[in-house]
Amino acid sequence: MTTIEYLRQYKVGEYALFDFAASFLGMLILAPLLSWLCKKAGIIVPKKNWVIFTLPLSIIAHVLVGKITPMTRDFLDPSGHYILKIVIVACLIFSFVGLKRA
Numbered sequence: 001m002t003t004i005e006y007l008r009q010y011k012v013g014e015y016a017l018f019d020f021a022a023s024f025l026g027m028l029i030l031a032p033l034l035s036w037l038c039k040k041a042g043i044i045v046p047k048k049n050w051v052i053f054t055l056p057l058s059i060i061a062h063v064l065v066g067k068i069t070p071m072t073r074d075f076l077d078p079s080g081h082y083i084l085k086i087v088i089v090a091c092l093i094f095s096f097v098g099l100k101r102a
Helices: 004-008 017-040 049-051 054-065 070-078 082-095
Strands: none
Touching: 017 049, 017 054, 049 070, 049 082, 054 070, 054 082, 070 082
């Protein structure tokens, strides 16, 4: 068992905790750069909004590259997983709250 397999064995439901931690930590590290780039484009995006946008962005990215993860599969499933869908849509909505023009 490799290190990454070992880290991904800890799960909540069928979602690996390591994946969540890595995603949120990565976005937290990239948030200042992304906010700076958006400011150059004329939009002020608070750093916390990038962290809130992590889950919706990950689903969009996985769909675009064709890598269907359990969360992506559950989100796209039309017959269930409504709590997950509500959480993702709420994250998407709250990630746009507080945006301003520069």
